[in-house]
Amino acid sequence: MPPEPPPARRPRRETVTGTPRAARRRTLPPAAARSEISEQTTLGHTYVRSLMRSQLRAALWALAALALLVGSLPLLFTLPGALGGGGAPAGPLVWAALGVAAYPVMWLIARRYVRRAERNERDFTGLVEGRRDAADGPGKGAGRR
Secondary structure, eight states: OOOOOOOOOOOOOOOOOSOOTTTOOOOOOOOHHHHHHHTTOHHHHHHHHHHHHHHHHHHHHHHHHHHHHHHHHHHHHHHHIIIIITTOOOHHHHHHIIIIIHHHHHHHHHHHHHHHHHHHHHHHHHHHHTOTTTTTOHHHHTTOO
16 A cells, blocks of 8 residues: 555745835935034024924914904994994894804914914925925925915
8 A cells, every 4th residue: 555645735824913025114314404403503593494484474474364353353343333323233243243253263264374384394394304295395385375
């Protein structure tokens, strides 16, 4: 009798728990802009001032929009008397303007300010880290609101 062949071996199954090779990239040394900022050179100071200017611009826009909203409320309250309403009570108009209409507008102003501030910081971080998508310059994000 011929010897019996050994049973066929199944391939061994392995579970890969690490990160894929394509995802593993060598970490690059810090970008030049980061070292310029940390060493407080003239160029680093320029980078930080640029961020501060863009944040100030966003804050001034929000402040001007809020001042325009709040400053126009007294004019709105005198409108019924100017239109010939005479002694018409402006109470419901005042409550509607202050209690209902003003808050959504303030929320929109605040939302736009926060989005612009976050975009400014994201662009600055991209510039410092050397990412090309954020470091294309101010012209790239200028059209976005």
